[in-house]
Amino acid sequence: MTSNRKTLSLRLGGEDETPTLGQTEILAHAIEHELCVRALYNRGRIILAPHILYERHGEAHVDGVVLERDGAKPAEVKLGTLKIIGLRDVVMTMEPVRPMASFDAHDPKYAEKILAVIGG
Structure with missing residues (x-):
């Protein structure tokens, strides 16, 4: 005789959910103090x-330089845009940020709402 046992499962937040307030607070604090963060982004x-935290079309974004992805340095160092909703497990590090010389906080794409900016 077999019994049907109920199985409990844990479901982590899906990608369609809004980012937690903690993630944006950690990113804003890291930008203010010019420190790097570790995180999961699209499963990597x-x-x-991070250089700037802002809203565009009602969604939070962060522009920054990915220094390492899955343990490897990227082929090209560039300023990229990441949606906050794709970030998970954001943790501030003690590694300082070296701002990119080409970063322009007055770029029109940041015009909607800036939440935090490096050197600001």
Whole structure:
């Protein structure tokens, strides 16, 4: 005789959910203090040097330099845009951010709402 046992499962937040307030607070704090963060982004581990946290079309974004992705350095160092909704397990590190010389906080794409900016 077999019995049907109920199985409990844990479901982590889906990608369609809004980011937690903690994630944006950690990113804003890291930008204010010019520190890198570690996070999961689209199922990959990254180290990010965040430069600006802003809203565009009602969604939160962060522009920064990915210093490491899944343990490897990227082929090209560039400023990229990441949607906050895709970030998970954001943790601030003690590694300082070296701002990119080409970063322009007055770029029109940041015009909607800036939440935090490096050197600001």
